[in-house]
Amino acid sequence: MRRTLLSxxxxxxxxxxxxxxxxxxxxxxxxxxxxxxxxxxxxxxLKGKTVVLEWANPNCPVSSRHTREKTMIDLAKQNGEVVWxxxxxxxxxxxxxxxxxxxxxxxxKNGINYAVLADPTGSTGHAYGARTxxxxxxIDKDGKIAYNGAIDDDPPGRKPKAQRVSYVGxxxxxxxxxxxxxxxxxxAYGCSVKY
Amino acid sequence: xxxxKIVLIAAAASLALLSAPxxxxxxxxxxxxxxxxxxxxxxAKVAPNAGEMWMGLQFRxxxxxxxxxxxxxxxxxxxxxxxxxxxxxxxxEIQWPAPQxxxxxxxxxAFGYEKEVVYPIRARLQPAAAPAPTPAPTPASTxxxxxxxxxxxxxxDLDYLVCQADCIPFRYTLTVDQPVGIPxxxxxxxxPLLQAALERLPKGVGEMAGVSTEVALxxxxxxxxxxxxxxxxxxxxxxxxxxxxTNDALEGGRPRMKIVPDGVVFHVAMKPKEANKxxxxxxxxxxxxxxxxxxxxxxxxxxxxxxxxxGGVGGPAAGSAPQPPASRERLARLLxxxxxxxxxxxxxxxxxxxxxxxxxxxxAGERGRVRExxxxxxxxxxxxxxxxxLLAVAAHRAGLPAGWGAQLQEPVLVxxxxxxxxxxxxxxxxxxxxxxxxxxxxxxxxTSRHLLAGLLATPLALAWPVxxxxxxxxxxxxxxxxxxxxxxxxAGFGLALPYLLLxxxxxxxxxxPAPTPAxxxxPRVREGLGFLAGxxxxxxxxxxxxxxxAEGIAFIELALLAMSLLAxxxxxxxxGRTFRAVLAVGLLACAAGALWLADHNxxxxxxxxxxxxxxxxxxxxxxxxNPLPGGRKNA
Numbered sequence: 001m002r003r004t005l006l007s008x009x010x011x012x013x014x015x016x017x018x019x020x021x022x023x024x025x026x027x028x029x030x031x032x033x034x035x036x037x038x039x040x041x042x043x044x045x046l047k048g049k050t051v052v053l054e055w056a057n058p059n060c061p062v063s064s065r066h067t068r069e070k071t072m073i074d075l076a077k078q079n080g081e082v083v084w085x086x087x088x089x090x091x092x093x094x095x096x097x098x099x100x101x102x103x104x105x106x107x108x109k110n111g112i113n114y115a116v117l118a119d120p121t122g123s124t125g126h127a128y129g130a131r132t133x134x135x136x137x138x139i140d141k142d143g144k145i146a147y148n149g150a151i152d153d154d155p156p157g158r159k160p161k162a163q164r165v166s167y168v169g170x171x172x173x174x175x176x177x178x179x180x181x182x183x184x185x186x187x188a189y190g191c192s193v194k195y
Numbered sequence: 196x197x198x199x200k201i202v203l204i205a206a207a208a209s210l211a212l213l214s215a216p217x218x219x220x221x222x223x224x225x226x227x228x229x230x231x232x233x234x235x236x237x238x239a240k241v242a243p244n245a246g247e248m249w250m251g252l253q254f255r256x257x258x259x260x261x262x263x264x265x266x267x268x269x270x271x272x273x274x275x276x277x278x279x280x281x282x283x284x285x286x287x288e289i290q291w292p293a294p295q296x297x298x299x300x301x302x303x304x305a306f307g308y309e310k311e312v313v314y315p316i317r318a319r320l321q322p323a324a325a326p327a328p329t330p331a332p333t334p335a336s337t338x339x340x341x342x343x344x345x346x347x348x349x350x351x352d353l354d355y356l357v358c359q360a361d362c363i364p365f366r367y368t369l370t371v372d373q374p375v376g377i378p379x380x381x382x383x384x385x386x387p388l389l390q391a392a393l394e395r396l397p398k399g400v401g402e403m404a405g406v407s408t409e410v411a412l413x414x415x416x417x418x419x420x421x422x423x424x425x426x427x428x429x430x431x432x433x434x435x436x437x438x439x440x441t442n443d444a445l446e447g448g449r450p451r452m453k454i455v456p457d458g459v460v461f462h463v464a465m466k467p468k469e470a471n472k473x474x475x476x477x478x479x480x481x482x483x484x485x486x487x488x489x490x491x492x493x494x495x496x497x498x499x500x501x502x503x504x505x506g507g508v509g510g511p512a513a514g515s516a517p518q519p520p521a522s523r524e525r526l527a528r529l530l531x532x533x534x535x536x537x538x539x540x541x542x543x544x545x546x547x548x549x550x551x552x553x554x555x556x557x558x559a560g561e562r563g564r565v566r567e568x569x570x571x572x573x574x575x576x577x578x579x580x581x582x583x584x585l586l587a588v589a590a591h592r593a594g595l596p597a598g599w600g601a602q603l604q605e606p607v608l609v610x611x612x613x614x615x616x617x618x619x620x621x622x623x624x625x626x627x628x629x630x631x632x633x634x635x636x637x638x639x640x641x642t643s644r645h646l647l648a649g650l651l652a653t654p655l656a657l658a659w660p661v662x663x664x665x666x667x668x669x670x671x672x673x674x675x676x677x678x679x680x681x682x683x684x685x686a687g688f689g690l691a692l693p694y695l696l697l698x699x700x701x702x703x704x705x706x707x708p709a710p711t712p713a714x715x716x717x718p719r720v721r722e723g724l725g726f727l728a729g730x731x732x733x734x735x736x737x738x739x740x741x742x743x744x745a746e747g748i749a750f751i752e753l754a755l756l757a758m759s760l761l762a763x764x765x766x767x768x769x770x771g772r773t774f775r776a777v778l779a780v781g782l783l784a785c786a787a788g789a790l791w792l793a794d795h796n797x798x799x800x801x802x803x804x805x806x807x808x809x810x811x812x813x814x815x816x817x818x819x820x821n822p823l824p825g826g827r828k829n830a
Contacts, residue, residue, distance in 0.1 A: 131303055132269070
């Protein structure tokens with residue numbers, strides 16, 4: 001009987017850290033994923049740094065418009081101290097799926113010089129509740145989600161770039177100044193993540 | 196496919212920018228692309244030169260493709276359009292017809308329209324700036340020449356996204372040369388189109404006699420407030436659906452619908468977008484309910500209310516946000532409420548069955564061991580309550596539905612409770628020898644059997660959302676693990692109350708009739724109590740029917756029946772050891788099958804993150820991504 005009790009207690013303890021939320025203020029779900037170039041990235045190793053996650057899919061016209069306009073590329077460059085990571089959660093069965101080598105070549109050709117992680121099972125995408133490409137997250141230095149939503153306020157990209165409100169840009173400025181992003185959540189737009 | 200679509204998309208977009216041919220009268224030319232075509236229509240051959248003017252964006256979509264509602268759902272974005280000349284047209288507004296739901300791979304969902312849709316657009320002509328009033332034009336059959344003073348050149352800059360699983364953005368400039376004058380002349384082709392589109396707009400509450408709608412946000416469960424939306428005075432059907440507009444503070448899950456005699460009720464689990472920020476005191480909730488019928492007329496209903504968030508005494512705050520210190524009286528009151536709630540749980544059928552069976556066993560056993568047995572059962576109950584507290588804290592931390600009642604939102608857990616209730620019933624019927632205390636065996640191992648009975652009573656009690664526990668649990672979840680543990684422990688003591696009383700005063704057991712050697716009535720009482728536990732299993736299945744498809748419920752019931760069959764076989768014919776072992780394995784497999792069925796027939800997507808799976812497995816579960824054979828044509 002005592003053994004049963006003990007194993008029950010251990011089981012319930014073990015179950016606890018499996019879960020992590022995806023609301024702003026929650027501890028960002030941990031992940032260890034391979035980048036397109038084969039390098040392994042683990043969120044746990046990035047503690048102490050501000051991290052931006054961008055759900056990416058080169059075959060999504062909304063993402064590729066931002067690539068063409070260098071929205072994320074420029075923002076990542078301006079915020080050199082921030083770790084900017086793309087994550088591609090496209091299912092290998094989807095027509096949008098690209099082999100890592102092909103995607104890497106495409107990224108390099110189009111000026112994406114930050115790491116893009118492959119999440120073919122979609123588990124990291126689901127853990128964050130990533131819905132669109134591009135869906136953006138800012139993770140603060142304490143490993144908590146600080147922003148969850150759209151890159152900017154202009155889904156169709158109608159306004160000149162300078163007139164758009166870059167939610168992520170503002171959020172990073174706020175983080176730099178020791179404040180919280182405002183707004184901390186917006187409605188992400190774009191193609192659906194092809195889980 | 197490895198070549199990105201980007202180049203082709205860019206080409207399509209630049210082609211689209213070549214302005215469509217200018218049209219005169221009530222419609223622009225169609226702008227055509229592979230998945231869709233669109234044009235701007237106006238209702239009139241000759242429009243009035245002041246006041247309201249109706250226009251529309253008419254889309255025709257290839258099968259499988261859709262455009263979006265004002266809340267596009269998990270993906271996409273709604274069309275955006277601006278009109279020129281602004282000094283005449285002002286800022287025309289898009290009206291949004293009642294949408295439908297599109298399920299996308301990965302449990303995502305989009306809201307919009309398929310096949311054909313007209314978005315009506317209302318403009319208010321600015322009288323001062325309207326084209327110079329001219330004598331009434333010649334009859335409508337000979338519209339004024341373009342460019343003449345009584346022609347309004349309308350230009351619409353349109354951006355939209357059209358998606359199936361894939362999405363393609365398009366940008367067009369649509370133009371109509373609209374004759375303006377008195378008298379106004381409707382266009383026989385486009386006016387009926389716009390009329391039909393206007394009828395497809397959701398009605399306001401005041402527009403339908405006898406129809407009303409209500410909203411309530413239950414924040415007792417601070418982690419996952421429940422939004423209840425009710426429509427009265429209208430008939431709902433299988434196609435009836437609820438669509439929420441976006442809200443700054445809360446994110447809505449998939450609605451659960453229940454058709455009631457006078458209308459329909461929806462429940463939506465709302466997740467706070469920010470875990471550590473208290474919810475605002477009021478929040479605007481806007482919703483549309485589609486496919487309703489009243490007095491023989493189909494309609495959709497639209498409403499918007501400022502909803503009080505902090506209605507519950509449990510407080511609005513979610514997560515571990517710092518809160519003002521609660522008064523001692525409140526804590527004491529809540530703990531008392533938790534104790535009462537726990538005690539009340541003893542009356543719930545399967546718990547009661549287990550309790551009575553235990554009491555009879557104790558009565559039948561040695562007198563001197565009553566105290567020991569009762570203490571063991573109480574220990575089991577409180578110990579299990581601690582485990583439940585631990586799980587509640589973990590679930591809350593994970594942002595999962597937590598709070599008293601939330602446990603009945605998770606199909607797997609509810610199916611587990613059904614299996615547990617069924618096992619208790621089978622045990623009481625004598626068919627399963629779970630080592631529960633049973634008459635005649637209250638010997639040396641009796642104490643641990645009482646402990647196990649106690650351990651079982653707590654999970655059984657989880658199936659009963661008694662209201663007394665709601666406020667204490669949601670309050671505790673808002674305050675942290677220590678309070679949660681305290682509340683659950685106190686509720687556990689409440690549940691253990693009968694045993695605690697016996698441990699203090701074993702004499703109380705005398706109210707039960709002592710077993711007589713003459714009549715074997717004790718087994719009969721036990722078997723009768725089995726039906727009480729069976730009733731509990733049925734209640735749990737009823738709760739499950741809100742979360743699992745009808746087929747799922749049917750198969751889960753079959754699994755339970757198979758469990759009973761195997762238990763009966765084992766009890767009746769199980770003389771051989773191997774045979775008994777095989778039957779026991781089969782029984783456990785049926786129980787596991789019931790849980791699996793609950794997980795795979797759920798109506799709402801799973802709230803917890805899916806554990807990483809091997810690629811082959813996960814691709815099987817998500818299924819084919821591209822419904823069009825032969826890949827994308829547009830790419």
